[in-house]
Amino acid sequence: MSMTRRTQEALASNLPYEELLPSEQPAYVHSYVYLFGVATIAGFIVLIATGIILAAFGPQWWHFSAVGHFFNGLHFWAVQAFFFFMVVHLWATFFQGAWRDGRGTTWAVGVITFLVSILTAFTGYLSQQNFDAQWIAVQAKDAMNSVGVGAFFNVLNFGQMYGFHIVILPIAVAILIAIHLTMVRLRGVVKPYPIDGTEVQR
């Protein structure tokens, strides 16, 4: 059998589209807390869209153009919304013990997404080209240097930080979100803790 056929069959049995986009959910998926994940993704999409506009006009644009400043405002508040919903999503999945029944790696990928997002936001703050960016850079250099990271990840190097912010890290976050979402869809939504007091296996 050809490699293509084998890939095709593996995808068909493990990743059929009905699994990725089911039209029904278990009856216990019945609370507003389930909406914070999708709200985080919505925030990410707004971030990418506004980020593309800001990148297209260049890093100086928004300091001198009213339209540019408005798009910076959109990007700024989208960051706040993205982290707002991501953190509340983290709380919700924590209280649900959502890593149970073989979902540990789904949780772990979510945590990595959170950490990489923090780094993405950090490089964004460094790319602002204002006093905030200057100050964060000179302060953060000491933390980065203290553990040797600063030698390779130079927060004072605008070009390097801008590249990380607009290409490397957002692509990483997008891929991580895609993996996280695929895992959630394939494994399904974790069952509620049993009411009779017996502990379920992980």
Place this chain on the structure above:
Amino acid sequence: MNGVQDYVGWGFVHISIGNLVVIILMILIFALAVLLPFPGGQESER
């Protein structure tokens, strides 16, 4: 918003009003999401 900053503090805690509002809203929204009845019937209620 670009004016004089407002901060509140208790002991060593020193937080800007902006951050405080965000954190309070997060807790509030989470509590509401947990407590508000979710629309759509349960089998037993149909």
Place this chain on the structure above:
Amino acid sequence: MSRKHAYYRGVRMAPYDLVKEFLVALGVVTLLVVILAAVLSSPDVRPLTLQSIATTDPQSYVQTALNELDGSSGISDYGPPYNNGTGAVQYIGPISIQQLIGVHIPVSTAQDFVLGPLAQVAPTNPSWKVALDRYNAAPARQQTAWTNAYNTALGKATESGPHLSVARCACGPVTTMMKAMLALGQRGAMDGLLLTNRQFYQTDYTRPLLFTADPDNNVVNARATSLHLLGSQWGVMNETGNYPGQAWLWLYSLFYQIPPYTTAWAANTDALAILSITVLSLVLLFLPWIPGLNRLPRYLGVHRLIWRDWYREEKQKAARTAKHNAEVEA
């Protein structure tokens, strides 16, 4: 049957419109962001330039330049990755990763911040050239004597707006060199001179930022203090103005406020704060596999509220089954 269907066996399924949910979420979040941006705008405090620093506080600016020249500035003795100093070297226990990794972005403050820029412009001004040549030709001991004398004189200098009056001193060419540094700073030339030593296109602000924000520079620190951006002011999570900052860094920011980070560990606060946040991040990452912690939410009981409808349904189902069984037995 897929793994998911096996997992869901026996669970009542209900219609759920994921696409609609996504579109509604996207609409609501977009609307929210548009309203916030339109009403509250976004922060943008102008950056400091060397020109503005040299104009608003010439004494502090010249003091920084002098310290860079005589090797007494915060950056001169910083250590890796800039140079082989020890001033900012931090340790985790007996180990300094900073020193193990070594110098990767070489910065020699005297050459890069003072002598290099002056050498670039000296040919345009004969008195600057004479002073610079004299300084470079002098033995190190003589250079130190000049800079020490200038340091004393600068301490007694008076400022009047952008003008700096330094009393006559036995400072040799250093007086002229510092005058040149101030003139270049106030005319905006230093901002460029620190950038353009290597090539035409510039995207690396390492040297201008190190010079601008040298710990000796009062203007930068005063501005940051007034904006509540110092580490000791929880500045890591703060934003200029009344805007929310990086609130998600609260835990990391906390380390800079509490003992032993601020007391016994003060010399290595950064390294130990990073170590601490790394350990805690790993705990969060591996939470599903940490015995005890992975059962914590069960005892916290918030899940009883989240799934209350489901639990009620299950209880009713169990009651019906029990009743049915009792009837069958009777």
